[in-house]
Amino acid sequence: MPCKRCESIPIFDHNVQDYYITLPTDHHVEGFEKSLAKKGLMFEKMEEGYFIEKLEGEEFISYLATTVFNSVEKKDVRILKIPHGKSLSFCDLKNYRSLEEWERLEANEEVLSIIQEKRIRTLFQPIIEVETGEIYGYEALSRGVQKDGLLMNPGKLFSEAKAMDLLFNLDKVCREASIRAAAKLNLTKKLFINFIPTAIYEPSLCLQSTAKTLSEVGLSPDQVVFEVVETERVEDFNHLNRILDYYRNRGYSTALDDIGSGYSNIETLLNLKPNYMKIDMDVIRNIHENLKNQTVLSDFIGNARKIGAKILAEGIECQEEYEYLKSAGVDLCQGYYFGKPQEGLLEKTFLMNL
Numbered sequence: 001m002p003c004k005r006c007e008s009i010p011i012f013d014h015n016v017q018d019y020y021i022t023l024p025t026d027h028h029v030e031g032f033e034k035s036l037a038k039k040g041l042m043f044e045k046m047e048e049g050y051f052i053e054k055l056e057g058e059e060f061i062s063y064l065a066t067t068v069f070n071s072v073e074k075k076d077v078r079i080l081k082i083p084h085g086k087s088l089s090f091c092d093l094k095n096y097r098s099l100e101e102w103e104r105l106e107a108n109e110e111v112l113s114i115i116q117e118k119r120i121r122t123l124f125q126p127i128i129e130v131e132t133g134e135i136y137g138y139e140a141l142s143r144g145v146q147k148d149g150l151l152m153n154p155g156k157l158f159s160e161a162k163a164m165d166l167l168f169n170l171d172k173v174c175r176e177a178s179i180r181a182a183a184k185l186n187l188t189k190k191l192f193i194n195f196i197p198t199a200i201y202e203p204s205l206c207l208q209s210t211a212k213t214l215s216e217v218g219l220s221p222d223q224v225v226f227e228v229v230e231t232e233r234v235e236d237f238n239h240l241n242r243i244l245d246y247y248r249n250r251g252y253s254t255a256l257d258d259i260g261s262g263y264s265n266i267e268t269l270l271n272l273k274p275n276y277m278k279i280d281m282d283v284i285r286n287i288h289e290n291l292k293n294q295t296v297l298s299d300f301i302g303n304a305r306k307i308g309a310k311i312l313a314e315g316i317e318c319q320e321e322y323e324y325l326k327s328a329g330v331d332l333c334q335g336y337y338f339g340k341p342q343e344g345l346l347e348k349t350f351l352m353n354l
Contacts, residue, residue: 016056016084022049024076028069035068054084058106065103074100104163110146111160115169119145122181123341127192127312127334130326137190137225139334140178141341158196168199176213183217185345192225192255197239203246211250221251225276229257237268244272255312259300266299270307276332277304281315284335288324301329 023032036043036052039060044051061079069077077099082092097105105112114120121143129136144152161170175193182191200207214224226247228240244254255276256269269277279300287293297313304311313325316335325333339346 016054018082018084019052019055019060020046020049020080020082021052022078024073028073028077032068035064039063061099061102061106064099069099071100074098074103101165104160108160108164110152111144111157111164111170112166113147114144114152114157115161115166115173118173118177120174120177121145121151121343122178123343124182124185124187124345125334125341126339126346127190127332128338130330130333135189135346136332137192138182138187138345139192139227139341140182140194142174142177142194167196168201171196171199172209175210179210179213179217179219181343183219187219187223187345189223190225190253191219191223192227194227194229194257195243197228197243200243203243207243207246222253225253225255227255227257227276227278228274237272241272244274248273266303270303273307274309276310276312278312278314278334279330281335284313284315284321284325285317286321288320294324294328297325297328297330 021032023029032050033043036050041052041055044053064077065074075098078096079099079102080092080096081102082088082095086092123141123143124138125141126135127137127139128134141154143154144157146152158167158170161167175195178191178193214221226244228244247254253275254272255278256272256274257278258280259269259277277300279297283293283296285293287297301311310331311329312332312334313330314334316322316325316333316337318337321335322333322337
């Protein structure tokens with residue numbers, strides 16, 4: 001049974017709507033009522049809040065956010081929007097949000113429309129097998145397409161989606177777009193697909209659509225690597241392990257991203273038993289002349305060997321970095337030195353050039 005929370009995305013109705021508004025304290029009452037009077041708005045005062053009928057468009061939210069309440073208050077002023085004339089039901093409570101959330105939603109309709117319309121362009125960056133110099137696989141990287149056709153900065157896209165409480169929806173759309181794009185290109189190598197574990201509640205439910213998409217396009221489980229991004233921000237490793245177990249039990253491989261960007265407990269990471277450990281580019285940059293980072297890398301390689309994981313170094317930009325990584329025993333490499341992300345697949349062998 002589909003999860004409404006996973007599948008539903010807010011839809012803005014700029015027609016006439018009714019608003020129910022609650023204030024954080026009684027101290028806000030006088031100023032709020034004056035602000036409504038200044039706009040010529042009639043209201044009904046209730047025991048816990050205010051009811052205002054027949055408001056149109058985005059202007060009222062903007063007025064409250066920029067003129068009436070400050071940045072701290074906006075977090076605690078809460079608003080429920082209901083289409084005018086519609087009877088209130090429990091399902092409407094999903095639209096009971098803070099003023100700050102409404103402001104972000106209405107200010108970032110571009111992000112919302114990218115998710116709703118699934119305007120995602122998938123780029124592929126090659127991953128090289130060090131021993132053979134051949135392409136081992138590709139990491140799928142998602143880019144949101146704006147209405148004007150330009151690509152939105154991925155950092156902005158994901159940070160705004162998180163602030164709008166739409167991170168799961170975006171993450172899901174990107175995963176499925178990556179899978180379909182790879183199938184369309186008849187990818188036969190490994191496919192590394194990013195996912196954000198903090199956006200997933202229950203893997204057996206929240207990841208159903210991803211598994212369904214993989215089955216529809218005919219990608220083999222042993223071809224797919226699910227890569228945890230922002231691993232360093234994970235606080236609940238038990239929850240992460242449940243997600244990884246979900247994938248492993250279905251024949252997929254798993255990878256941890258950004259290894260080396262500030263973990264205090266390598267044993268915790270090793271207990272997750274990933275198939276791949278991706279070393280952060282901050283460790284790799286100029287590693288051929290950085291003794292400290294060479295020691296860090298050596299430790300990670302040694303620990304990876306204990307659990308049979310492959311080491312993937314990312315962010316390689318020059319031959320000197322590659323040559324050192326090759327001599328250090330790194331299994332896989334990725335970076336601009338081998339190829340920038342692009343929509344097609346870079347089908348060539350690097351052995352003759354490296």
